[in-house]
Amino acid sequence: MQEFLTNNTVNCNLMSLTGYRTLVILGLLMDSPKSPDEINQHFFKNQYIKETFSNDMLRIYINSLREAGCEITRASKTTNNKYVLVSHPFDFDLPEIQLSAIQKLYKSIYEKIEVKQAVEIENLFKKIEMLIKTTKTKEFLANCSIFKNTDKYLIEDLLLHCKNKNQIVIIYKSPRKIEKEIEIIADKLSFKSDKLYLWGHSLTHGEYSYFKVENILKILTIKLKKEKINNKVTRIIYEVYNPATNNYMIEQNEKIIEKNDKKLVIEKLCENKFETIQKLLYLAKDCKIISPQEIKNEVKNILKSMEKTYKND
Amino acid sequence: MIKHKKFSDTSTRVLETLKILVKRDSSIQDIINHFEKIDPNNRIYTNEVILKYINTLKVFGFKFIKNKDKYSLLNPPNQISLSENELKTMCFIEKVAKVFPEEKIKQEVNNFLQNLEKRFDDKTRFTASKMIKPDCTVINLDYEKYAKIIKTYEKYCIDKQKIKILYRQPDEKTISVIVEPIEFKYMENKVYFSVYNPFEGKIQNILLEDIIEITQLPVKSNATSILTTVTFKINGRLAENYKLHEGEKVIQIESDGSKIIVNQKEDKIFLLRRLMRYGKFCEVISPKTFRKQMKETIKETLKNYS
Numbered sequence: 001m002q003e004f005l006t007n008n009t010v011n012c013n014l015m016s017l018t019g020y021r022t023l024v025i026l027g028l029l030m031d032s033p034k035s036p037d038e039i040n041q042h043f044f045k046n047q048y049i050k051e052t053f054s055n056d057m058l059r060i061y062i063n064s065l066r067e068a069g070c071e072i073t074r075a076s077k078t079t080n081n082k083y084v085l086v087s088h089p090f091d092f093d094l095p096e097i098q099l100s101a102i103q104k105l106y107k108s109i110y111e112k113i114e115v116k117q118a119v120e121i122e123n124l125f126k127k128i129e130m131l132i133k134t135t136k137t138k139e140f141l142a143n144c145s146i147f148k149n150t151d152k153y154l155i156e157d158l159l160l161h162c163k164n165k166n167q168i169v170i171i172y173k174s175p176r177k178i179e180k181e182i183e184i185i186a187d188k189l190s191f192k193s194d195k196l197y198l199w200g201h202s203l204t205h206g207e208y209s210y211f212k213v214e215n216i217l218k219i220l221t222i223k224l225k226k227e228k229i230n231n232k233v234t235r236i237i238y239e240v241y242n243p244a245t246n247n248y249m250i251e252q253n254e255k256i257i258e259k260n261d262k263k264l265v266i267e268k269l270c271e272n273k274f275e276t277i278q279k280l281l282y283l284a285k286d287c288k289i290i291s292p293q294e295i296k297n298e299v300k301n302i303l304k305s306m307e308k309t310y311k312n313d
Numbered sequence: 314m315i316k317h318k319k320f321s322d323t324s325t326r327v328l329e330t331l332k333i334l335v336k337r338d339s340s341i342q343d344i345i346n347h348f349e350k351i352d353p354n355n356r357i358y359t360n361e362v363i364l365k366y367i368n369t370l371k372v373f374g375f376k377f378i379k380n381k382d383k384y385s386l387l388n389p390p391n392q393i394s395l396s397e398n399e400l401k402t403m404c405f406i407e408k409v410a411k412v413f414p415e416e417k418i419k420q421e422v423n424n425f426l427q428n429l430e431k432r433f434d435d436k437t438r439f440t441a442s443k444m445i446k447p448d449c450t451v452i453n454l455d456y457e458k459y460a461k462i463i464k465t466y467e468k469y470c471i472d473k474q475k476i477k478i479l480y481r482q483p484d485e486k487t488i489s490v491i492v493e494p495i496e497f498k499y500m501e502n503k504v505y506f507s508v509y510n511p512f513e514g515k516i517q518n519i520l521l522e523d524i525i526e527i528t529q530l531p532v533k534s535n536a537t538s539i540l541t542t543v544t545f546k547i548n549g550r551l552a553e554n555y556k557l558h559e560g561e562k563v564i565q566i567e568s569d570g571s572k573i574i575v576n577q578k579e580d581k582i583f584l585l586r587r588l589m590r591y592g593k594f595c596e597v598i599s600p601k602t603f604r605k606q607m608k609e610t611i612k613e614t615l616k617n618y619s
Contacts, residue, residue: 015369019327023373026328030390048372063320068328090335090390092432094425101421102406108499109409112454120402124395128429131393175553195556212554242483247503247520282590284610288617300618303611305593310608 021049022061026070029085035075038082091133099137103144110146111191119155122147147196149214157219158198161186167203167223173215180204181220182211185229189213201229208232208271234270237290238280239263246286265290277302330366331375335389340382341367385431392434400440401447403429414456414463414504415497417471459504462521466506469494469527473534478508479526480519487525492517493534507580509534514541518580540577543584544598547572551594573598585610 021043028034028042040052062072062083069089075081110118122145129141142148147155161168167185174180187200187208195212202209208231237257240248243264250256250266258265270276277299280287289296326348333339333347344366345358352358367384371377376387395403403426410422433441456463469476479489492508498518499505505518544564547555548571557563560578567573576584585606588595597607 015365015372016323016327018321019324019366019369020373022321022324022328023331023369027373060319060321061324063318064324065328066318067320067325068332088390089332092389092391092393094428098421098425098428101418102425104415104418104496105406105410105413105422108413109454112502113409117405120398121406124399124402124406127395127399128393131391175550193556194558247501249502278590278592281592281614282586284586284589285613285617287614296618300615302592303615303618306611307608307615309593309596310604310611313604313608 017048018061021053022064024049025058025061026065026085026088029065029072029083030088033079033082033084035080035082087133092131093134093137094128094132096140099140099144103140106144107146115155115189115191115196116159118146119152119159123152146191146194147214150196154216154218155189155196155213158186158189158213158216161219161222162188162198162200165226167226169220169223170198170211171217171220172211173217175215179217183223184209184211185226201231203227203229206232207273210272210275231271234273234292234295236268236270236276236292236295237265238268239265239288239290240283241286241288246283248283270295273298327366327369330363331370334367334370334375334377334384334386338380338383338385340384342382389432391432393429393432393437394434395429395437395440397440397444400437400444404446409454412454412456414460415467416464417467456504459521462524463497463504466494466497466521466527469529470496472529475530475532475534476508477528477530478506478519478524481523481525490517491530493538505580509538509540511535511538514539516540516578516580518583541581541600541603543576543579543581543600543603545574545576545588546596546598547574547591547594549594551591581606589614 024042024046025034025039028039034042036055036058039058043049044052065088066072071086071088073079073084073086075083106121110121125141125144129138132138132141160166165185165187167183169181169183171179172182181204183203184198184200185203186198189196189198191197192210196214197210198213198216199210200208202211240246241263248264251268253269253271254266256264257267268276273295277295280289280299281302289299329348329351330344333344339347341360341363344363345360348356348358348363367377374388377384378387379385406422407426410419410426413419413422430441473493475491475493477489477491479487481487490508490510491512492510495507495509495516497504498507500518504521506521506524507516507518509515510517548569552570552572555572555574557574558576558579561574561576563572564575565573579587581603585603588597588607589610597604
């Protein structure tokens with residue numbers, strides 16, 4: 001090697017000339033399809049080869065590439081008498097064990113990091129997916145995505161509107177496939193049950209609501225003047241039994257007004273009744289609503305209608 | 314007659330050396346070990362021979378640096394170009410991996426990042442060298458209290474042997490079960506040890522804090538697990554809106570739009586709670602025991618309002 005670095009000459013002791021010629025062909029075919037004549041032209045001009053070879057010899061080099069895992073077509077009429085490199089094993093790829101690890105990491109943390117950060121991670125996955133040729137790896141990376149059916153530019157726009165608490169009009173496709181305009185003062189984006197939602201005071205519905213981002217078709221307008229709204233807030237008091245076992249986490253609009261070994265008494269300033277009732281149903285028998293009577297009755301009626309489903313058992 | 318294609322053994326070995334070095338940093342001995350494993354003719358490979366292959370790659374134009382005894386390829390084919398933002402995201406992932414409690418995941422994520430870094434083109438390397446590493450705090454990812462315990466239990470998942478777990482139930486009673494360890498699950502700021510209970514045919518998520526003791530048994534876990542299937546029906550707005558959870562599939566859609574769904578992989582306690590949340594839009598169909606459990610849960614909950 002020292003001799004090569006000094007004299008820029010090669011010999012069989014330093015390296016494999018056959019191996020070198022095969023690498024040259026690989027480099028040429030990676031660039032574009034080449035005919036045997038074109039390969040020989042490059043061989044003749046190459047400072048370490050300076051000669052041409054028979055078609056039989058070239059075939060030996062091509063077969064060596066195939067033996068190493070390259071897929072190369074024959075030089076025939078259909079390929080304009082050129083060898084075409086269809087695929088090779090030197091492409092960028094990631095082993096499954098690394099893909100599984102990055103997927104596990106991301107899916108364990110995406111709800112705990114900022115939405116903006118999750119978007120950046122997915123943008124990186126998308127970039128890598130585009131660079132990889134292996135279908136299996138591409139599919140794996142695509143499946144890592146939480147925002148599969150969501151326009152990432154839309155998410156970035158919504159994040160900005162939430163930051164500025166802008167009053168916007170969105171086109172929303174309801175589950176029944178009906179498109180409607182909804183006016184909302186954007187508050188935050190957050191995950192709920194593996195889905196991304198836009199939260200805010202909906203002027204259309206007259207309450208603090210949440211809308212699945214993948215169903216938002218576009219942001220129609222941004223209102224220059226924000227309306228003053230009084231968010232309707234309902235004060236709910238409820239008891240949670242076995243709080244440690246239930247893994248009960250106090251949220252932003254909740255406070256503990258009483259606590260002992262057996263229970264917590266929580267006061268919640270509820271902005272969205274539907275979401276709160278879902279949360280309390282989740283706690284099942286480990287939750288009892290104390291007030292207001294209206295919410296208590298609503299939950300009781302839901303439970304009674306659920307009970308009817310099983311009454312013939 | 315089988316036509317044997319003629320090829321050059323040496324050329325193939327040079328290309329094989331390139332394949333190894335593209336995938337990972339390797340010493341001459343690593344490469345020798347690889348060849349000895351794959352060579353059907355049981356040839357002997359010497360340091361000089363492998364060096365000759367590496368020199369061939371060098372003369373062709375591949376650049377290497379040597380880290381201790383390992384050759385690291387600096388310019389693999391098909392390099393990637395990343396922006397400063399994308400590099401910052403890599404830093405963020407690196408930071409998250411540092412605080413993640415599972416060693417195996419940490420290691421493989423770092424390998425993933427190194428794999429990407431190996432493929433950087435010159436422009437990306439330059440950007441990375443000039444970039445000030447962002448100060449990304451990951452305040453909501455506090456797994457420190459679980460690190461020691463997960464390090465111990467992680468071994469059980471890797472060994473794939475049955476274990477006996479003694480743990481506390483919600484009613485404070487302790488119970489011992491023989492299960493097959495699967496993985497750790499991170500849900501709502503808590504960490505669960507997810508296991509397969511072969512006697513009951515179900516997946517169980519046991520809160521790490523509830524585990525009192527684990528004993529590894531000298532019995533291999535079965536390759537296949539037989540899981541109880543829960544079938545439930547969803548209707549109305551829920552059916553229109555529903556996103557399938559892991560391991561679920563829709564087996565039937567009725568004329569009124571309601572859907573019959575089967576679920577195998579979810580811990581039954583978590584599943585029951587989740588289905589309770591769906592209120593009157595959900596009905597458990599089978600198995601009978603689970604349907605009965607749902608009915609009992611509704612009844613017990615209603616008692617709070619009698």
